[in-house]
Amino acid sequence: MEREKVLILAMVDPFHKERFRYSLDELKALTDTAGGEVKHVLTQQLEKPHAGHYVGTGKLVEAKELIDQEELDLVVINDELSPTQLRNITNKLEVRVIDRSQLILDIFAYRAKTKEGKLQVELAQLQYLLPRLAGQGAEMSRLGGGIGTRGPGETKLETDRRHIRRRINDIKRRLQQVVEHRNQYRERRKENKAFQVAIVGYTNAGKTTFFNKITTAKALQENQLFATLDPLTRQTRLPSGLQVLISDTVGFIQHLPTTLIAAFRSTLEEVTEADFILHVVDASHPDHENHEKTVLSLLEELEAEGIPRLTVYNKQDKVSGPFTPMEQPSVNTSFLKESGTGDVLSAIENVLRDVxxxxxxxxxxxxxxxxxxxxxxxxxxxxxxxxxxxxxxxxxxxxxxxxxxxxxxxxxxxxx
Known part of the structure; x- marks a missing residue:
């Protein structure tokens, strides 16, 4: 399938240039994951986004010239746009425009495999779409026409607010049934007093590699963002013989769309119900400290920060020079090493001895x-x-x- 030709448009905060660079790299990786090819990146240094069209009008004229010359298919904005900004930019550029949140939602739509995952993504997409309907015309009325338009639900979406609200209510009702079923399953696990470990971490930190190595699961393992979307739970044992249920969860990311956090709350509750949290960090990533902070703030939001936790600084084989952990207790390892997973399992036992x-x-x-x-x-x-x-x-x-x-x-x- 031919990859869509993409222009990235981004605002540079002059006070956080380093963080911006990492955020831009991440957006390129997200675009690649969604099936796009980044042809050009246009940036503008501003202290805050323009209220009406995100960047200055001169920058939009420059973008329009590039789009026409190169016959680009799509513009991706490195922030979440207001409905007004999205409408104005689309009118000026006369091409499909999506923001960072829409791109993430699109990847989730593509990755969702289970019925629950598909419903959750569709709910998030509809809630995101509802305030952005006005003036979007045909572009917003169809799903299935490229990056940012994929959806696990209907292939054609009427721009009728009442229709969308009805669909949102219907999905919420169906998801509530799934939540009740999940709660019954959790209650059974509690009655059996199974010890539950949840693996959390920034997307692409190595969670699924670890999960596959210590269980018989063959979960999708790729060097791509959001390779795991639907949570998996399997049984394994620690070196002492202690039996545990271990769950692989969806990767976190900076600026995760709020509609997505809300839609995936029932899935993320797998974390809040855990007896132990294994936080996997890609220690080799230059922005790993911000990745850690993103995960920790989401754990706080889920009210899971009080659960016993071990931080695993993975990919040490790619780290050059000394490495100082930000969190304790922690273990430095690489899941590619023979002893990598064993180091982690032993470290879990050390934490349990303390608590x-x-x-x-x-x-x-x-x-x-x-x-x-x-x-x-x-x-x-x-x-x-x-x-x-x-x-x-x-x-x-x-x-x-x-x-x-x-x-x-x-x-x-x-x-x-």
């Missing part, structure tokens, strides 16, 4: 089933058979919230 309670108990040799239960649900450090007692001495750590705590820690110790 769980130590226990010391005796288990009769005939209680093999209970011994197995301890192995799967607690962090066993010592398990030795004592012939004179015909029992095992077991020492380890137990989750203070787990029902097993009452069986392995004597009441007098618990009351201290």
């Amino acid at each position: 769980w309670e130590p226990y010391h108990t005796y288990v009769s040799a005939v209680e093999g089933k209970f011994l197995k239960t301890l192995e799967l649900n607690t962090l066993i450090e010592v398990r030795e058979y004592m012939e004179e007692k015909d029992s095992y001495v077991v020492r380890g750590y137990v989750d203070p919230e787990h029902p097993l705590r009452n069986k392995v820690i004597p009441k007098e110790s618990r009351d201290e």
Whole structure:
């Protein structure tokens, strides 16, 4: 399929030039992921965007000349536009114009595979589209005609606000049923007291590589942004034998459209329900500190910042010079190394030793089933058979919230 020829139009904040450069690189990668080919980049230094048309009129004239000369198909703006800005720029340039948010929504539409994922993206697209309908004519009325127009729902979208509002209400109702089903599933997991780990991180940090290596899953693993959209949960075990459910989640990104965060809230709740968060960072990325801050602020927004967390600084094989972690506890590794995933699993156990309670108990040799239960649900450090007692001495750590705590820690110790 022929790639669309794209012009990127961006405003440079004179006070944050370095951050702008990373943001522009990211937009180019997003355009590539969406199937576009960046032919030209036009920038203008402004302290704040022009209220009516984002950049100055002279810059728009320059853009129009480039579009006509090179027969470009699409203009991508490196910020979220107001409905007025979008309308004015489109009228001036006489070509399809989309902003950063629309581009991200488009990639999500392309990546969504499950019924729930498709509904969530369509909801986000419609909520984004609703205030931007006026004056967009045919360009906004159809889906399926190139970057920024893909949608998992209808192929033709009437520019009738009532129709869109009805569709939004319908999707919300259907998603509510999915949320209720997910909540029932979560409740069952809670009853079984399965230990849940959520992998979070900036898009393309290496989350899915890690997930695939420690589980039998074969999730899509690509060097592209948002390769994982629909969350996957699989079972695995830590070196001590502790059984965990581990979930791979959608990658975060700076300036994630607010409609998308709202639409994906039920998916992101997988993070809030976790017992442990594994935050994977691409340590080799020059802007990794801002990537970290983006993820941490989203965790705060989800009210998940209080959950025990380990930060994994991945891709150390690409880091040149000394590296200082921003967060603790942390582990520096590379998932491409043989020991990479093992380093992380051992580090998870180290964090649990700090937050769980130590226990010391005796288990009769005939209680093999209970011994197995301890192995799967607690962090066993010592398990030795004592012939004179015909029992095992077991020492380890137990989750203070787990029902097993009452069986392995004597009441007098618990009351201290």
